Amino acid sequence: xxxxxxxxxxxxxxxxxxxxxxxxxxxxxxxxxxxxxxxxxxxxxxxxxxxxxxxxxxxxxxxxxxxxxxxxxxxxxxxxxxxxxxxxxxxxxxxxxxxxxxxxxxxxxxxxxxxxxxxxxxxxxxxxxxxxxxxxxxxxxxxxxxxxxxxxxxxxxxxxxxxxxxxxxxxxxxxxxxxxxxxxxxxxxxxxxxxxxxxxxxxxxxxxxxxxxxxxxxxxxxxxxxxxxxxxxxxxxxxxxxxx
Amino acid sequence: xxxxxxxxxxxxxxxxxxxxxxxxxxxxxxxxxxxxxxxxxxxxxxxxxxxxxxxxxxxxxxxxxxxxxxxxxxxxxxxxxxxxxxxxxxxxxxxxxxxxxxxxxxxxxxxxxxxxxxxxxxxxxxxxxxxxxxxxxxxxxxxxxxxxxxxxxxxxxxxxxxxxxxxxxxxxxxxxxxxxxxxxxxxxxxxxx
Numbered sequence: 001x002x003x004x005x006x007x008x009x010x011x012x013x014x015x016x017x018x019x020x021x022x023x024x025x026x027x028x029x030x031x032x033x034x035x036x037x038x039x040x041x042x043x044x045x046x047x048x049x050x051x052x053x054x055x056x057x058x059x060x061x062x063x064x065x066x067x068x069x070x071x072x073x074x075x076x077x078x079x080x081x082x083x084x085x086x087x088x089x090x091x092x093x094x095x096x097x098x099x100x101x102x103x104x105x106x107x108x109x110x111x112x113x114x115x116x117x118x119x120x121x122x123x124x125x126x127x128x129x130x131x132x133x134x135x136x137x138x139x140x141x142x143x144x145x146x147x148x149x150x151x152x153x154x155x156x157x158x159x160x161x162x163x164x165x166x167x168x169x170x171x172x173x174x175x176x177x178x179x180x181x182x183x184x185x186x187x188x189x190x191x192x193x194x195x196x197x198x199x200x201x202x203x204x205x206x207x208x209x210x211x212x213x214x215x216x217x218x219x220x221x222x223x224x225x226x227x228x229x230x231x232x233x234x235x236x237x238x239x240x241x242x243x244x
Numbered sequence: 245x246x247x248x249x250x251x252x253x254x255x256x257x258x259x260x261x262x263x264x265x266x267x268x269x270x271x272x273x274x275x276x277x278x279x280x281x282x283x284x285x286x287x288x289x290x291x292x293x294x295x296x297x298x299x300x301x302x303x304x305x306x307x308x309x310x311x312x313x314x315x316x317x318x319x320x321x322x323x324x325x326x327x328x329x330x331x332x333x334x335x336x337x338x339x340x341x342x343x344x345x346x347x348x349x350x351x352x353x354x355x356x357x358x359x360x361x362x363x364x365x366x367x368x369x370x371x372x373x374x375x376x377x378x379x380x381x382x383x384x385x386x387x388x389x390x391x392x393x394x395x396x397x398x399x400x401x402x403x404x405x406x407x408x409x410x411x412x413x414x415x416x417x418x419x420x421x422x423x424x425x426x427x428x429x430x431x432x433x434x435x436x437x
Binding site: 010011013014015017018020021022024025026027030031033034035037038039041042043045 | 314
């Protein structure tokens with residue numbers, strides 16, 4: 001080891017010389033690239049920290065959805081008939097024609113059967129049973145869209161008894177009347193059917209309607225025999241009995 | 245630092261007083277501005293370290309420089325706060341250079357002498373320029389291991405222990421390499437006019 005090995009002035013001179021060399025710098029464009037990469041890496045690693053562009057896109061999407069929702073609400077509120085008139089349209093377009101189609105069949109079928117509730121099919125004559133089946137078939141064909149399962153539909157399509165068929169027919173006709181036409185009363189075309197209807201009203205405790213129907217019946221069919229239960233009801237009511 | 249103009253002014257104040265390790269931790273946690281400060285502190289030293297060690301010209305030098313910083317960015321989650329940041333940075337650099345030389349089958353021989361046109365410089369300035377050129381030549385003429393140790397000490401201001409950790413040798417080996425490197429430089433400096 002020589003004396004120069006530990007000479008601090010020589011080392012100082014080397015340091016000074018080396019420092020004087022230290023002038024090189026990376027270009028600014030390279031600085032920008034590296035720092036941009038560093039920022040990008042952080043943004044990509046944190047999904048929650050959205051970039052300005054993402055914030056704008058999300059805000060725009062939310063605004064669009066909001067405007068759309070508000071527009072739909074306003075549109076619906078300004079046109080209530082879109083919702084409210086749909087049931088009546090359904091009745092007008094489907095139920096009423098179907099009801100009209102089956103009423104004559106029901107009337108003609110029940111005309112030969114004595115009045116009573118829940119008529120047992122086994123007690124019907126062959127000809128009557130055939131007519132009942134025909135009505136069933138017509139009813140199913142007339143109301144194809146009323147039920148997803150037409151074979152089990154409980155409306156007028158199932159003629160299991162006249163007490164079921166008549167009120168449903170009435171209901172349909174009432175719906176038709178609600179649309180503006182004078183409500184038809186098909187049961188009045190036949191005295192048996194009329195009495196059957198009155199029986200139904202009595203069973204349902206619709207006494208006002210029953211009074212009206214019986215009064216009308218007595219006016220039109222003065223001599224027609226009235227079932228015992230209706231006669232009893234007439235006696236207990238204040239309506240004057242024409243046919244004792 | 246000249247890089248301050250590249251950084252947002254609102255972030256420069258408090259972060260500038262943070263240690264390298266605190267800045268790196270902040271960057272790990274997603275504070276990208278901490279990286280800007282960290283980068284501004286070490287960019288020039290690392291750049292010069294690469295120049296002296298590889299002797300590359302601007303294009304390939306910039307590529308190397310960028311690759312090293314990108315490695316640091318991508319490996320930020322692996323940084324342990326107990327480690328000194330400069331050690332971490334120069335270890336990445338050292339490993340990257342070894343991979344770089346291996347991939348290109350480059351033997352890091354002493355670099356070629358630079359040729360500088362000094363004919364139009366004043367005499368005093370000319371003398372200083374000649375000494376600088378001579379020192380550059382001496383550094384580049386050092387064996388690769390001595391040059392690495394010398395540059396890590398001079399440019400990165402690392403301790404013997406840190407250099408030993410980066411280069412994967414023990415402290416005494418580093419000390420020996422530095423002693424030989426300084427001896428060569430001293431002799432050359434003393435011989436010069």
